[in-house]
Amino acid sequence: MTLLDINFLDHAMYTTSKGPVTPGDLIKFVIILSFSVIFFRVLSIYLRRILKDRVSKDVGETILKVVHYGALVLIFISILPLIGLDPSGLLLAGGVAGIVIGFASQNIVGNLVSGCFLMFERPIKIGDQVEVNGIAGYVTDIRIISTLIRTYDGLLVRIPNQQVFTTNITNIVGHPVRRFEYTIRIRYSDDASAAIWLIRDLIDQEPFALLSPSPSVFVNELGESSVNITVRIWAPVSEWFGIKTRLLWNIKKTLEENGIEIPYPQRVLHIKSEPEKKQQVIEELNQNKLEETEPVLNFEERVLN
Amino acid sequence: MYGYYDPPFSVEEEGISISVERTGDKWTYRRISGTDSVEKLILGDRKRIIINPVEPLNTPKEITPNLLIEFEKTLLLAGGEKKQIFLTFPVEIGVFISDHGNKNPQLIDVLSLVRQKFTLYGEVSNGVVCKHWKSGLHSVSPSLNPLQEGIMELTLRNTSSDWASISKAVFSAYGMKLYYDGDVFMKARMDILNRNTAETGFEIQPINGEVGYLVKDQKIRKEAFGVYGLRKLGFVPLKFYMGWGF
Numbered sequence: 001m002t003l004l005d006i007n008f009l010d011h012a013m014y015t016t017s018k019g020p021v022t023p024g025d026l027i028k029f030v031i032i033l034s035f036s037v038i039f040f041r042v043l044s045i046y047l048r049r050i051l052k053d054r055v056s057k058d059v060g061e062t063i064l065k066v067v068h069y070g071a072l073v074l075i076f077i078s079i080l081p082l083i084g085l086d087p088s089g090l091l092l093a094g095g096v097a098g099i100v101i102g103f104a105s106q107n108i109v110g111n112l113v114s115g116c117f118l119m120f121e122r123p124i125k126i127g128d129q130v131e132v133n134g135i136a137g138y139v140t141d142i143r144i145i146s147t148l149i150r151t152y153d154g155l156l157v158r159i160p161n162q163q164v165f166t167t168n169i170t171n172i173v174g175h176p177v178r179r180f181e182y183t184i185r186i187r188y189s190d191d192a193s194a195a196i197w198l199i200r201d202l203i204d205q206e207p208f209a210l211l212s213p214s215p216s217v218f219v220n221e222l223g224e225s226s227v228n229i230t231v232r233i234w235a236p237v238s239e240w241f242g243i244k245t246r247l248l249w250n251i252k253k254t255l256e257e258n259g260i261e262i263p264y265p266q267r268v269l270h271i272k273s274e275p276e277k278k279q280q281v282i283e284e285l286n287q288n289k290l291e292e293t294e295p296v297l298n299f300e301e302r303v304l305n
Numbered sequence: 306m307y308g309y310y311d312p313p314f315s316v317e318e319e320g321i322s323i324s325v326e327r328t329g330d331k332w333t334y335r336r337i338s339g340t341d342s343v344e345k346l347i348l349g350d351r352k353r354i355i356i357n358p359v360e361p362l363n364t365p366k367e368i369t370p371n372l373l374i375e376f377e378k379t380l381l382l383a384g385g386e387k388k389q390i391f392l393t394f395p396v397e398i399g400v401f402i403s404d405h406g407n408k409n410p411q412l413i414d415v416l417s418l419v420r421q422k423f424t425l426y427g428e429v430s431n432g433v434v435c436k437h438w439k440s441g442l443h444s445v446s447p448s449l450n451p452l453q454e455g456i457m458e459l460t461l462r463n464t465s466s467d468w469a470s471i472s473k474a475v476f477s478a479y480g481m482k483l484y485y486d487g488d489v490f491m492k493a494r495m496d497i498l499n500r501n502t503a504e505t506g507f508e509i510q511p512i513n514g515e516v517g518y519l520v521k522d523q524k525i526r527k528e529a530f531g532v533y534g535l536r537k538l539g540f541v542p543l544k545f546y547m548g549w550g551f
Contacts, residue, residue, distance in 0.1 A: 176434050177425050207365055207421035211437050213429065236368055236423065236434045 016084030029082040036075045044068050057126050061141070062119055069144070107162070108145065114165035115144045124164075129172040132164055136172075173237040177210060180233055180244045184251060185226035190260045192219050192227050198254050199231055206247055208239040225266045306398070306452060307485050307529075309407075310354040312347075319418065319452050323400065325354055336400070336414055343414050352402050355410060357529040358455060358489040359399030360478040362436050364417040370478040370533060371545065373426050373435035374457070376442055376471065382497065384466040391443040392457040392474075395419045395436075396489050401530050410530045418453050426475050427549035435475055448488075455489030463497040471497070471551050478533040480507040480543035484526035495551075503551045506544040 009027070012020030044064050051060035077087045119142060124130050128139045130149070137151035147164045149157045172178075186195050196217045203209045203217070213234045220230035231251070235243050252262065272280075306318045312332055315324035321338040325347070332347035334354075362370055374392055382388060397417045403410040424437040441447075446456050463469045474495050484490045492508040 175430050176432055177429055208368075208423055210434075211422055211424040213425060234425070234429075238368055239366075 014084070018081060018084050018086065021082075021084040025082045025084075029079055032079050032082075033076065036072060040068050040071055061126055065119070065144070107160075110162040111145045111160045114161035115142065115146075117165055118142055118147065118161055123169055124171055128174070131170040131172065132159055133167045135159065176237060177213070177234050178237050178240050179213075180235065180240055182231040182248055182251070183220070184229045184231060184255070185223065185262050186229065186255070186260050187263045188227060190227070192229065194258065195229060195255060195260050198258055198260070199229070199251055202247065202250055202254055203231075203233060206243055208235050208243050209247070210234040210236070226263050307357050308355075310356065312352065312354060314354070316356070319450075321398070321416070321418075321452070323354075323356065334400075334402075334413060336416070338416055338418075341416070345413060347402065351405055353405055353407065355401040355403060355407070355530060357399060357401070357527075358396045358451070358483050358485050359412075359415060359529065359532045360481045360483070361395040361397045361417070361419075361438070362478045363397055363399075363415045363532055365421055369423070369434045369436060371426070371433055371435040371475055372478065373424055373437050373473055373475045375437065375439045375473045377439060378442060380442060380461075380471045382461055382463045382469045382471060384463055384468060387460065387462045389458060389460050391446050392440040392459055393438075393443075393447065393449060393454045394440065394457050394491065395438050396451065396453060396455045398452060399530065399532060412532055415532065426473075426547075432549065433475070446488075451485065451487065451489045455483065455491055457491045457493055460492075460494040461497070462494065465497055465499050467500055469497045469500075469551070471495075471503075473551055474503075474505055475545050475547050476505050476507070477543065477545040478531075480545075481531060481533065482507055483529040483531060485529050486526040488526075489529075490526055497551070501548070501550050503547040504544055505547065 009024035010022050012022055013026070014021055044067070047064055047067065048060065051063065080087050118124070124132075124139050124142070124147075126139050126142060129137070130139055132147075132149065135149055135151065135157050137149045137155075137157070139147065140150050140156070141148040142161075144161075146158045146160050149159060151157060184195070184199065186192060196219075199217050200215075203215045209215055210233075215231070215233045217229065217231050219227055221228040233243070233247070255262070306316055306321065306323075310316065310325070312325040313327055315322070315326075317323075321336070323334075323336045325332050325334050327333075332349075332352070334343075334345045334347055336343045361372060372394065374394060376392075380390070395417065396419070397415050399412055400414040401410040402413050422437045424435055425432045426435050427433055440457075446458070449456060459474065461471065474493075476493060481491065493505060494508065495503055495505045497503045
């Protein structure tokens with residue numbers, strides 16, 4: 001028997017209760033696992049295309065992740081006997097291993113668990129506009145460990161899921177509609193009723209300013225320099241910012257076209273005319289003179305007397 | 306204006322001008338309505354242009370597939386009763402391009418001549434944004450401008466034992482079937498389920514059983530290509546469940 005007669009692939013590397021494990025078994029394990037990873041990645045791409053037009057992006061991505069990772073875990077468990085590991089033994093070993101791994105990778109596991117909760121509780125969805133921990137933007141992906149947010153100025157921010165799950169999340173598009181508000185200041189000399197009528201008419205012409213909940217336009221405050229009109233409008237969440245910017249300028253133009261102006265901050269000063277001022281000064285001087293000479297006169301009077 | 310056109314052609318009505326002209330080896334689609342104008346290039350010969358009414362949910366921007374029709378007067382319907390009324394609905398004009406066998410129609414333009422307004426049906430937290438339209442109630446089919454308004458024959462059925470007070474109805478565009486010929490027509494139903502809920506839907510089976518046509522009042526109407534009907538539907542319900550009252 002020569003060295004060449006030894007089949008390397010059949011040579012037992014180690015022995016388990018299930019029998020010896022050869023390099024061939026190990027290679028099979030790696031090949032099946034690699035093939036499965038590639039297969040499910042290709043399947044994910046194919047499924048993503050199919051689901052694209054049928055379900056919303058966030059639902060589609062959740063389905064894909066559950067299918068992808070679920071199938072990989074199942075395959076991994078089912079091929080464990082190839083390397084001499086009994087999957088049922090994992091249940092027992094899993095308890096002990098879980099504690100060890102849990103302590104060793106507390107943050108990762110925390111993020112993983114938070115990621116699962118984010119996917120199933122769904123306080124945010126892919127495509128939502130959110131503010132998490134002072135970071136505002138669009139949710140581009142919710143991964144198992146982290147959430148990706150594209151800020152309004154185009155930066156990509158990765159936030160660990162644990163942080164997302166444990167901090168306050170403001171979902172800007174969580175409801176189908178939202179309200180925005182303006183304060184329009186007009187002069188005291190302008191007709192506030194006419195201004196309200198003009199603003200209401202502009203809101204009525206704007207398609208995305210909702211009829212219900214109805215908009216409200218009212219005099220809210222009599223300010224130092226102006227009469228303050230509050231305008232509150234409800235709009236679909238996808239359109240509110242466009243209307244807000246468009247309508248404000250239209251209100252300004254329409255009010256000005258109708259002679260209603262937005263005043264600058266002002267303070268009324270009452271300035272008296274020059275002759276009046278002179279007369280007042282003379283009167284004050286005479287009064288002072290009288291007060292000064294009165295004791296002297298009294299003295300002279302006393303001497304003469 | 307509604308119909309099938311083989312390029313080159315030009316049609317003008319109510320301030321809307323639509324034309325397809327040959328420019329070199331290409332075709333140019335041109336539409337002018339008021340201050341709004343659209344121009345597109347068409348590559349390919351032997352194409353047909355179809356102009357027909359479409360679901361009123363595409364302009365000024367497609368943000369919802371739901372149409373809320375508010376009644377001018379509240380309607381009272383006794384328990385167990387079934388009545389038929391006529392409503393009006395807004396019409397949008399869709400321009401499609403297709404092969405000569407009218408296969409694979411593709412929407413190239415859509416416009417509207419009526420006032421556009423949106424509203425919320427339901428609660429702020431979980432309601433539904435809808436296109437809004439206010440309609441009078443008619444006992445006979447009214448005469449309308451087909452470029453602006455259509456006729457909806459609505460069958461109201463009160464399946465509960467209580468009186469129902471009805472002031473609005475919400476419809477999903479995914480179930481809409483429009484028919485046209487001189488007028489624009491749609492046949493819908495509204496089933497009152499209880500005091501607060503109802504279900505609306507459309508009659509999608511033509512009355513005479515012939516696909517693509519609807520005979521009503523001795524009039525044969527042609528089925529319109531719809532924008533929503535052309536889409537491959539996933540899990541979209543064709544009915545609308547009105548859970549926030551009517």
